[in-house]
Amino acid sequence: MSPTTSTARKKTALLLMGGGARAAYQVGVLKAIATRYPRNSKIPFDIICGTSAGAINGTGIACYASCFHLGVKKIEWVWRQFHTNQVYYSDYPRVFRHLLRGLFSAFQADYANKRPVSVFDNTPLKQLLSKILDLKRIDRNILGGYLSSVSVTASSYNNGDSITFFQSDSADEWRRAKRCGQRTLLGLHHLLASAAIPVLFPSVQIHQQYFGDGSVNQLSPLSAPIHLGAEKILVIGLEQPRSHDFSERLPHHPGLATIAGHLLDTIFADTLNSDLERMQRINNTIETMRQHQIQTNLKPIDSLLINPSQNFNQIASEHYLSLPIAVRSIFRLMGIGQHSDSSLASYLLFEQEYTRRLIDCGYEDGMHQLDNIMQFLQQT
Secondary structure (H helix, E strand, C coil), X not given: CCHHHHHHCCCEEEEECCCXXXXXXXXXXXXXXXXXXXXXXXXXXXXXXXXXXXXXXXXXXXXXXXXXXHHHHHHHHHHHCCCHHHCCCCCHHHXXXXXXXXXXXXXXXXXXXXXXXXXXXXXXXXXXXXXXXXXXXXXXXXXXXXXXXXXXXXXXXXXXXXXXXXXXXXCCCEEECCEEEEECCCCHXXXXXXXXXXXXXXXXXXXXXXXXXXXXXXXXXXXXXXHCCCCEEEEECCCCCCCCCCCCCCCCCCCXXXXXXXXHHHHHHHXXXXXXXXXXXXXXXXXXXXXXXXXXXXXXXXXXXXXXXXXXXXXXXXCHHHCCHHHHHHHHHCCCCCCCCCCHHHHHXXXXXXXXXXXXXXXXXXXXXXXXXXXXXXXX
C-alpha cells in the first residue's frame, strides 16, 4: 500500500482514549488489526488522536507510520516488559520522600517556586519515553505522506480548557467553548502533561500554563479528529463492561478509594459515550435534511467503538500482589486492598503480568470483531 492510497477513501482517524495501565488493551486491538495488512504496509489511519496513556500509544504508532507492523511490535514490546518503577518510583525511600516533599511544600508561601504536588513521582516515565520515542519521525512521516495529523490532548489548570496540541500537513487551529487546537511540534512534555492523572501524578508546565491529564474537562473527545479532517473514526475505548445486577449494592457509605475509582471511571469514559450519542443525533439530522433535499454544509461522520469485553478490575485483583510493596502500602492507606471494590488499582498496575493479560484481551476482542473493523476501515 503506497502513501497516496489514502486519498481514494474517506479520511480515517484512530482515537485512543486514556486509562493508565488499561491502555495495554489498545495494543492488543491494534495487533489484531495488523494481521490483515502486509508486513511492509503503512498504518491504515490518516489521523491519530490520543489522550493520556492513549496519547503515548498513539504517538508510538505515529513514529512508525510507514510500517504498521513495526510500530505495533515496538509498543507491544514495551507494554509486555512493563514494571511499575518504569512509570513512577515505587520503592519505599523515594515514595515516602516524595510524599514528604509534597507535604512540606504545602507550608511554603504562595509566592515561592513550589514543586508540583502529587502522590507519585513519574520521573521514570519521562526517562522511558525519551529512550523509546523519536518524535522527530512524526514530522518526517507527515512530509512523506504516511500520515496527515497527530494530536495529543491535555487539560489546562489555568483556565480549565481542553487543549489539543497537534502536528498536521494542512489542518488549521480551532477554538470552541472550553476547547481549542494549537499547532505545534509535539514533545515529551506534551505526552507527560496529557498523562498526568490529577493528584496521582504532577502537573506539567508548558509555556505559561500548567497542564494535567487530557481526559479531565474533555467535553468532546471526538472534537480533535473531526477538526483534523476525519470522516471516519475508529475509537478504542477502555470502559469495562458494567454490571447490570442492581442487587449488588454497597453495604455502607463508599470509602475514599471507591470514590477515587469512580471519579477516574467518569473522567476516562463517560464523556466519550455522550459525545458519540451527540454525533449520532447530528448524523440522523443530516440524513433527514438530505431526504427532504435541504442543503447543508454538515457532513456525517462514521464511527466504530471497540471496548473491552472483560472486567479490568477483576484482572487487576488477580495480579494485585505483583505491585511493589511500597505502592501497596499507599493503597492500604487509601483503603484499597486486593479485593476492594475500587478500580484505582486497574489504572496504576503497571506490571507485566497484568499488562500482558490486557494485551491478550485486546487481541481476542480485536480478532472477534476483525471483519467489522476491516469493513469499516476499507469503506469509501
